[in-house]
Amino acid sequence: MASISFLWKVTGVILLVSSTCWASLTHLAGGETLPRLVHGWDCITCADNTMLAGNFGHNGPTEYFNMTNKWWIKEVADHYAAVALSDFLGSQAYNGTGENGMVTVARALKAANSRIKVLYYQAADRGGLSPLHVQQIFAHPEWWWKNDAGKIVWFNKPTNTSKGHPVVDMTVPECRSWFVNMTLSYFSSSGEAKELCDGVFVDGVGYLNRYRSQNVSDSHYRELFNGTMTMMEELQNVFTEMNGGEVWGNSVMNINEPHNPPPGLDWTTALKHFNGAFDEKFGCLWTDNNTDGSWDVALMEKSFETIINVSNSGHTVVIHDFPGPTYVPFVSRGTGDNTFRVSTWPGPEKVPASPEGARQAAAEKLVDSLAPFLIVANERVFLSYAWFYGIEDGYIPCIEGVECGMPSSWYPEFTRPLGPPKGPASRTGTVWQREYEHVSVYVDLADRHLSRLTWH
Secondary structure: OOOOOOOOOOOOOOOOOOOHHHOEEEEOOOOOEEEEOOOOOOOOOOOOOOOEEEEEEOOOOOOOOOOOOOHHHHHHHHHOOEEEEOOOOOHHHOOOOOOOHHHHHHHHHHHHOOOOEEEEEEEOOOEOOOHHHHHHHHOOHHHEOEOOOOOEOEEEOOOOOOOOEEOEOOOOHHHHHHHHOOHHHHOOOHHHHHHHOOEEEEEOOOOOOOOHHHOOOHHHHHHHHHHHHHHHHHHHHHHHHHOOOEEEEEOOOOOOOOOOOOOOOOHHHHOOOOOEEEEOOOOOHHHEOOOOOOEOHHHHHHHHHHHHHHHHOOOEEEEEEOOOOOEEEEEEEEEOOEEEEEEEOOOOOOOOOOHHHHHHHHHHOHHHHHHHHHHHOOOOEEEEEOOOOEHHHOOOOOOOOOOOOOOOOOOHHHHOOOOOEOOOOEEEOOEEEEEEOOEEEEEEOOOHHHOEEEEO
16 A cells, blocks of 8 residues: 655645646635635636536446546546545545555546646545545544443444444544545655645534434533544645645534534634635525425525635635435436436425436526525635536536436536626625626525526
């Protein structure tokens, strides 16, 4: 296994990348200057100024997504500013030998478009997803988080057919070091890492409530949260020194968890440690009413205001929006291995049963997501629009014969001219409006179906 043992410790040296996408500078709470991922305003997917950023993998057979026919590499490279890879080309079964499939994909993406930024997925509460990472976790029970009574806290509890998966304990320095170096260990040298790794997307970072039922007190959970923030700062320091890379955290804005975090714990608590936020519930899931599919007005207002404040403070924000009033469970469309996943829609309207119907639904519901995005967007806010987290779930249009969640061509709204915003959004009651040079944006949080874009 290739290994890099914490090659990049903070030395005060900041490496600036000359690419246009990383030209803007900002400051974190500690005062350090960082290059940032930014976009322009020509259109959503204009070649030099695309506003798309995604987090996806491919968990199925490689018959349709392989390195022999690289049609999908070109689609991603031509249309995305940044991608976080979660699984490709057997990386889910990575055992530490040979090249991780995500590295192979990153090399191909960068060969197709030198401007694209490639990050890699890790999960703060469960580590990595490959057999290698699971083996490493089970080899170190001292890394397993314990509850107030000293019992293991489980991400997945053991069953008759599974040994389960413990939550990892970021208060343990050795566990943090393992996690910080996880993605870097995929590369054969520091030079290769610097070239092919622009950062890490870390899932499960925020103050989550899912573990409290396992006899975890607020004070004990706060200890884990503080350890996670220490880890995120260490990870950010590594990439700041290596190549000015980004670290994104999911759930760090604490907008729409089902339960509120403790008083005083919000995005300012987390994002002083690293430079990017991922919001996977923008206009969907817990910002939806799970009985009729309407937006929760209070949560959507909080979502708008928080994203605006976070991005204006200099942080990258990646918004993931699902087509329509998304809720669980996620189910498949297609047959055999040639499938994609869709969400369940609460309320009277349902996701069409056929693959073609689901694709058409994604096109019809796009404005419900695109209009809110344009309300909150600045040059550091990026959009991801798909049914779930496989590349086949709607991130790109697919070639004939491959079932995907997007129609067979890119959405026409993505190439229509925008021009820069004339100012921030205005608000009257539940109605938010914003003017761009070439489009007027209207969103009424009381009725998602009234969202509209008027080009002029």
